[in-house]
Amino acid sequence: xxxxxxxxxxxxxxxxxxxxxxxxxxxxxxxxxxxxxxxxxxxxxxxxxxxxxxxxxxxxxxxxxxxxxxxxxxxxxxxxxxxxxxxxxxxxxxxxxxxxxxxxxxxxxxxxxxxxxxxxxxxxxxxxxxxxxxxxxx
Amino acid sequence: xxxxxxxxxxxxxxxxxxxxxxxxxxxxxxxxxxxxxxxxxxxxxxxxxxxxxxxxxxxxxxxxxxxxxxxxxxxxxxxxxxxxxxxxxxxxxxxxxxxxxxxxxxxxxxxxxxxxxxxxxxxxxxxxxxxxxxxxxx
Amino acid sequence: xxxxxxxxxxxxxxxxxxxxxxxxxxxxxxxxxxxxxxxxxxxxxxxxxxxxxxxxxxxxxxxxxxxxxxxxxxxxxxxxxxxxxxxxxxxxxxxxxxxxxxxxxxxxxxxxxxxxxxxxxxxxxxxxxxxxxxxxxx
Amino acid sequence: xxxxxxxxxxxxxxxxxxxxxxxxxxxxxxxxxxxxxxxxxxxxxxxxxxxxxxxxxxxxxxxxxxxxxxxxxxxxxxxxxxxxxxxxxxxxxxxxxxxxxxxxxxxxxxxxxxxxxxxxxxxxxxxxxxxxxxxxxx
Numbered sequence: 001x002x003x004x005x006x007x008x009x010x011x012x013x014x015x016x017x018x019x020x021x022x023x024x025x026x027x028x029x030x031x032x033x034x035x036x037x038x039x040x041x042x043x044x045x046x047x048x049x050x051x052x053x054x055x056x057x058x059x060x061x062x063x064x065x066x067x068x069x070x071x072x073x074x075x076x077x078x079x080x081x082x083x084x085x086x087x088x089x090x091x092x093x094x095x096x097x098x099x100x101x102x103x104x105x106x107x108x109x110x111x112x113x114x115x116x117x118x119x120x121x122x123x124x125x126x127x128x129x130x131x132x133x134x135x136x137x138x
Numbered sequence: 139x140x141x142x143x144x145x146x147x148x149x150x151x152x153x154x155x156x157x158x159x160x161x162x163x164x165x166x167x168x169x170x171x172x173x174x175x176x177x178x179x180x181x182x183x184x185x186x187x188x189x190x191x192x193x194x195x196x197x198x199x200x201x202x203x204x205x206x207x208x209x210x211x212x213x214x215x216x217x218x219x220x221x222x223x224x225x226x227x228x229x230x231x232x233x234x235x236x237x238x239x240x241x242x243x244x245x246x247x248x249x250x251x252x253x254x255x256x257x258x259x260x261x262x263x264x265x266x267x268x269x270x271x272x273x274x275x276x
Numbered sequence: 277x278x279x280x281x282x283x284x285x286x287x288x289x290x291x292x293x294x295x296x297x298x299x300x301x302x303x304x305x306x307x308x309x310x311x312x313x314x315x316x317x318x319x320x321x322x323x324x325x326x327x328x329x330x331x332x333x334x335x336x337x338x339x340x341x342x343x344x345x346x347x348x349x350x351x352x353x354x355x356x357x358x359x360x361x362x363x364x365x366x367x368x369x370x371x372x373x374x375x376x377x378x379x380x381x382x383x384x385x386x387x388x389x390x391x392x393x394x395x396x397x398x399x400x401x402x403x404x405x406x407x408x409x410x411x412x413x414x
Numbered sequence: 415x416x417x418x419x420x421x422x423x424x425x426x427x428x429x430x431x432x433x434x435x436x437x438x439x440x441x442x443x444x445x446x447x448x449x450x451x452x453x454x455x456x457x458x459x460x461x462x463x464x465x466x467x468x469x470x471x472x473x474x475x476x477x478x479x480x481x482x483x484x485x486x487x488x489x490x491x492x493x494x495x496x497x498x499x500x501x502x503x504x505x506x507x508x509x510x511x512x513x514x515x516x517x518x519x520x521x522x523x524x525x526x527x528x529x530x531x532x533x534x535x536x537x538x539x540x541x542x543x544x545x546x547x548x549x550x551x552x
Contacts, residue, residue, distance in 0.1 A: 012174035013183045013294060014167060014301070018348070018460065019470035019527075020184070020294045025442040029152060032439065036150040036210065044211045045151045046158070046432065056433035063477040069534060072174065072294070073182045113433075120483060156322065156427060156434045156486070157332035157389075163308065163428070166301040184294065194295035201339040207396060210432070251295075258345060288450040289459045290443060296460070305428060312426040312486065320487045321427045322434070348450065349458045 003082040003132060005038035011074040021069035028062060031094040031106050034080045042135050052127055055113045055120060060089055064106035074098045085129050088112075088122040141220040141270060143176035149212040159207035166200060169232040169244050172218045180273050190265055193251045193258060198227055202244035212236045223267050226250075226260040279358040279408060281314035287350040297345035304338060307370040307382050310356045318411055328403060331389045331396060336365055340382035350374045361405050364388075364398040417496040417546060419452035425488040435483035442476060445508040445520050448494045456549050466541055469527045469534060474503055478520035488512045499543050502526075502536040 009030050017023040039045050039057070049056060070076060077097045084091040089111050096103040111122035147168050155161040177183050177195070187194060208214060215235045222229040232244040249260035285306050293299040315321050315333070325332060346352060353373045360367040365387050372379040387398035423444050431437040453459050453471070463470060484490060491511045498505040503525050510518040525536035 010175060010178075012171040013177075014170050014174065014299050016294045017290055017470075018292045018294060018296045019472060021470070021472065023290050023446075024473050024476060025290070025439040025446065028439040028442055032152050032437075033150040036152065037148060039151075040148075040211050046210065056431075056435070058433060058435065058483070059438050059480050061477075061479045062438060063475075065475045066473050069472070072184065073178050152431055152437050152439070154432045155332075156430045156432060157334060158432045159332070159334065161308075161428050162335050162338060163301040163304040166304055170299075170301065194293075194297070196295060196297065196345070197300050197342050199339075199341045200300060201337075203337045204335050207334070286451060286454075288447040289453075290446050290450065308428050309426040312428065313424060315427075316424075316487050322486065348460065349454050 003038070005034055005041075005080045007034040007037055007078045007080070009033075009076045009078070011070050011072060011076055013072045015070075016072055021071055024064070024066065027064055027066070027070075027096065027104055027106065030076070030078055030096070031062075031064070031080075031108060034078045034094055035092060035108065035110075038080060042132060048128075048131070051131060052112065053114065054123065055115055057110055057128070058113050059108060060111050060122070061109040062107065064104055066104050068098070068101055068103045070096075070098065070103050074103075076103065085125060088125060090125050090129070141176070143172060143179075143218045145172040145175050145216045145218070147171075147214045147216070149208050149210060149214055151210045153208075154210055159209055162202070162204065165202055165204070165208075165234065165242055165244065168214070168216055168234070169200075169202070169218075169246060172216045172232055173230060173246065173248075176218060180270060186266075186269070190250065190269060191252065192261065192266075193253055195248055195266070196251050197246060198249050198260070199247040200245065202242055204242050206236070206239055206241045208234075208236065208241050212241075214241065223263060226263060228263050228267070279314070281310060281317075281356045283310040283313050283354045283356070285309075285352045285354070287346050287348060287352055289348045291346075292348055297347055300340070300342065303340055303342070303346075303372065303380055303382065306352070306354055306372070307338075307340070307356075307384060310354045310370055311368060311384065311386075314356060318408060324404075324407070328388065328407060329390065330399065331391055333386055333404070334389050335384060336387050336398070337385040338383065340380055342380050344374070344377055344379045346372075346374065346379050350379075352379065361401060364401060366401050366405070417452070419448060419455075419494045421448040421451050421492045421494070423447075423490045423492070425484050425486060425490055427486045429484075430486055435485055438478070438480065441478055441480070441484075441510065441518055441520065444490070444492055444510070445476075445478070445494075445522060448492045448508055449506060449522065449524075452494060456546060462542075462545070466526065466545060467528065468537065469529055471524055471542075472527050473522060474525050474536070475523040476521065478518055480518050482512070482515055482517045484510075484512065484517050488517075490517065499539060502539060504539050504543070
């Protein structure tokens with residue numbers, strides 16, 4: 001069963017740099033924000049972590065390809081999907097569209113961080129998957 | 139005739155600081171973003187400036203009072219109003235609500251910056267007001 | 277005895293907006309960052325809060341006047357001073373300079389937030405002052 | 415001849431998220447900022463673009479691996495190197511260290527964007543390389 005979410009952002013002047021196009025770290029903010037809004041359906045990042053005894057659902061790796069510049073006034077739609085579950089990480093794809101045009105395509109590889117033996121470690125992610133599945137067929 | 143605009147933002151994890159509440163510079167980003175979305179109704183910041191021969195609709199002064207902490211998951215509504223026109227500046231009030239609760243109240247004092255005599259100066263803002271009025275009764 | 281701190285930031289392209297000047301919420305990021313670096317001398321925000329049994333040293337009110345546009349390449353110096361202690365808040369002034377030119381002048385009114393009776397409240401700030409004083413004359 | 419640059423950032427509270435570690439889009443801001451400071455040695459982004467008749471030195475692709483969480487108080491050093499020149503792009507590696515510990519490793523693939531035939535296109539980057547080389551042996 002796929003985990004997907006669709007998010008929207010109206011690009012504004014302040015998202016852009018002196019070349020007049022979106023400053024690229026903002027694209028990562030919108031990717032992360034889309035995942036966080038997905039989690040809000042399950043109570044939000046803090047509630048999910050508390051349920052799982054985790055510290056955070058942080059990042060191991062991120063990547064993006066920029067296909068088309070984004071500008072002030074663009075109505076951006078971001079479509080997220082969790083595409084892969086490994087033992088200690090899971091992979092999300094985020095695609096940003098303005099109308100039918102693909103503006104960017106990004107990947108987040110996330111973990112489930114726990115405190116163990118006095119340091120932060122990546123734990124098994126299967127229980128996150130199980131938890132999300134148990135909540136998504138009400 | 140009042141110039142008003144209403145904008146929305148779903149607060150996410152990444153908007154917040156280690157205390158778990160919104161990092162306050164983001165509140166100014168949302169205030170500015172609300173004004174920019176207001177301008178998008180008139181073609182956007184670049185088009186309005188080009189029409190008026192201006193460089194930018196930048197800031198002289200900003201202020202905010204924080205009434206209630208904002209958190210991951212809050213559905214924020216920002217209501218903007220231009221409340222005062224002076225010779226070389228105009229004043230905007232932004233009020234941020236979560237439901238009926240006022241979360242912040244902010245002010246922006248903006249100018250109409252022009253290049254003149256080799257430097258950037260604040261010009262007369264009456265022509266911005268006239269331009270907005272001429273476009274808002276279609 | 278005055279509490280002061282001096283911080284530096286080299287303004288870069290990505291700090292600026294399509295008009296080529298610094299996007300103003302970044303100025304508040306640098307003001308807050310200057311206060312946080314001041315706190316790092318005392319162990320940092322988390323350590324100071326833990327010592328005082330507080331949740332955070334958050335904001336009640338902020339303000340800034342912009343005197344001169346900042347641009348890519350400007351070497352910015354921010355001079356902070358705590359200028360006033362009230363019962364439940366304290367006031368900081370931040371002045372940003374490029375060389376001898378004042379670029380902005382800002383104010384932060386901060387509190388000492390505590391959890392009490394199930395909600396977050398502003399507590400007495402005298403013990404923060406006492407703590408900082410006790411540590412600054414080693 | 416290698417093009418390298420070393421940049422520094424003191425991580426502050428506001429760079430971090432509710433899990434208390436750096437919010438990852440900020441890492442991309444610091445990577446971009448390191449490249450922009452590299453360019454400041456040659457007059458800065460705007461001057462280099464003007465010299466080359468280009469619109470911007472924007473991104474085609476970015477990537478980062480996070481090796482170790484960054485926190486409030488960490489003194490971060492970012493070492494950048496341009497590692498590869500292709501026909502229409504060049505590749506930069508950014509490595510972020512706290513002391514000897516590698517905190518992140520990132521890549522930016524950048525282009526030289528030009529306006530041509532009414533749209534923005536990636537042009538030949540050899541003239542950027544030639545320009546930088548001509549300036550780096552004074």
